[in-house]
Amino acid sequence: MPDAANDDDNVVLLLPGTSGTTPEAPLVVRLREALDASDELILVVEPSGRVLFANRSARDQLGLSPQDAVFRGIEALLSGDRREHVWRALEDSQAWRGDMATTRADGSTIQLEVALLADAIDSGDIRSLTVIANDVGERRALEDALTHRTNHDGLTGLANRPHLLATLNELLADPDVQRRAGTLLLLDIDEFRTVTNSLGHEAGDRVLVAFAYRLLRTFPADATLARVGGDEFAVFCPGDGDLDALVEQIQQLTRAPFFIDGTEVHLSVVTGMAVTTPAEPASSGEAMLREADAAAYRAKERGRGTFEVFAPQLHSDAVDRLDVVSDLRRALRQEELAVEYQPKVDLATGTIVGAEALMRWRTPDGEMRQPGSFMQVAEDTGLIIDMGRWILHRACADAAAMADSLGASIRFSVNLSVRQLDHPSCADDVALALETAGIGPDRIELEVTESALMNDVGASADVLNRLKDLGVRIAVDDFGTGYSSLQYLQKLPVDVLKVDRSFVAGLGTSSGDHAIVGAVVQLAEALELVAVAEGVETPEQLQLLRELGCAEAQGYFMARPMPFEDFRDLLARRPVW
């Protein structure tokens, strides 16, 4: 750099006596070169800040010129707040060390770690000072970057395994015992290899980054997020941990697809959980990770998207809930779902005219579970979509079989949840089920609860119109419990009002209920709808419903829900109520 060397000659400030035309002694040249090579800022200054010598680093960083060769930082140091302190140190030991900030040539701030050496003190007067300074701002940034790199996963920027373990161990050793609590989730992406096989490694990496980002958005700020293996992530949530909320968050993670280079990628994860509580603390971070790992391993055996908890002391509701989710997925796969039919009776003739299909779940241990124990979870997780399709096809197939064996034109009612109603394929699903079974739309009725309809009346009207176009009958279920606006009701293409069981239960004992049932029946008449009563348990209730002019009824008094074969047998006996 010959130009720079020339510049240097102009800029460099030498000790008195060596400037000007006098050629430099070889040793001085050598020293100057050595000082210039240093990254440290090395200067000789007068207490006023006037620079007598500056090496290359100092000249570059401080932007000194022959016209303005003043190191203002020194001036400030020797006359500012720290003056007393600095002078005393210099007088006592000819040296002072400390931090100072000053401005760079470009006006930005430079943070320096400084050693000041007083060259000569004459009766309390310092003639010159040697300054050796390091730009610590840069070093700190570098240090930070280095620690970050050793603590974090290079691809996703999340914590790495050692850092996660350190965090866990730190928490488990917290002097405040109550704070030694938290839940560790180990999330393993299902069949990640399929993703990389089909999209390539780079896209696979992008999926991992996108997943990490979703973790960041989903879990609270106090959670530690880590990538602990190729496609394995860990989330540690300190505190008591609301497991229900965690479950919701895990489900949130994979609910929406990932878009990678325009390709839609659907992921599911198996989750293993380990919990530590003040009462039963984990022995170490390593132990917790092992437990979560073991739980994830067991979950994997049960299939995609499942959970396992490694913690006997967990509060049992949440565990039940987790189990239900895992088990329901399996139930769908392994055809553990079943259906029972409850007859509907025409009150004018007393004969069976229809049946409501009610979902049951026959678990591997032979238990027959009722919807009350799993329907909500199915709704929350979206599993209801597939379960709903299943029962639609089942009911349509049974309707076809019934017509073949008895020639009876029984109408089968199927419940549709709000989740199904909102689903874009709702009407197509129904059409496909009818077509597959080869039955006419008049064989099927769909029951939608009043609250589901009122959830979004505009959207409901669209879907119901499409269903109506198929030719199926539509019933408003649990009528009287929601907040129906009659105005809306009139606009929706519905055919049936099902009087909620709670009002029927009060028939004969509560005059209020009697009045409500009567009003619903009259409303149905006015709107040209069919009134159906559900939950009829006594002959008195049946009698009163007849008197009120209700068209159809179902309930334990006539028949409980039963398997298809039993229903067929019952129908063959042509009972009359």
Ligand code: C2E
């Ligand atoms: P729902 O649609 O109101 O169904 C009627 C419920 O009342 C059924 O309960 C039935 O067994 C019960 N029931 C019938 N007669 C009587 C009676 O005389 N007394 C009493 N106390 N109860 C009676 P289940 O089968 O437990 O179903 C509960 C709810 O689960 C259903 O209420 C429905 O909302 C939902 N559900 C059932 N199957 C399905 C399904 O396939 N899809 C959807 N989305 N929901 C379903």
Ligand code: CA
């Ligand atoms: Ca129903």
Ligand code: CA
């Ligand atoms: Ca109902």
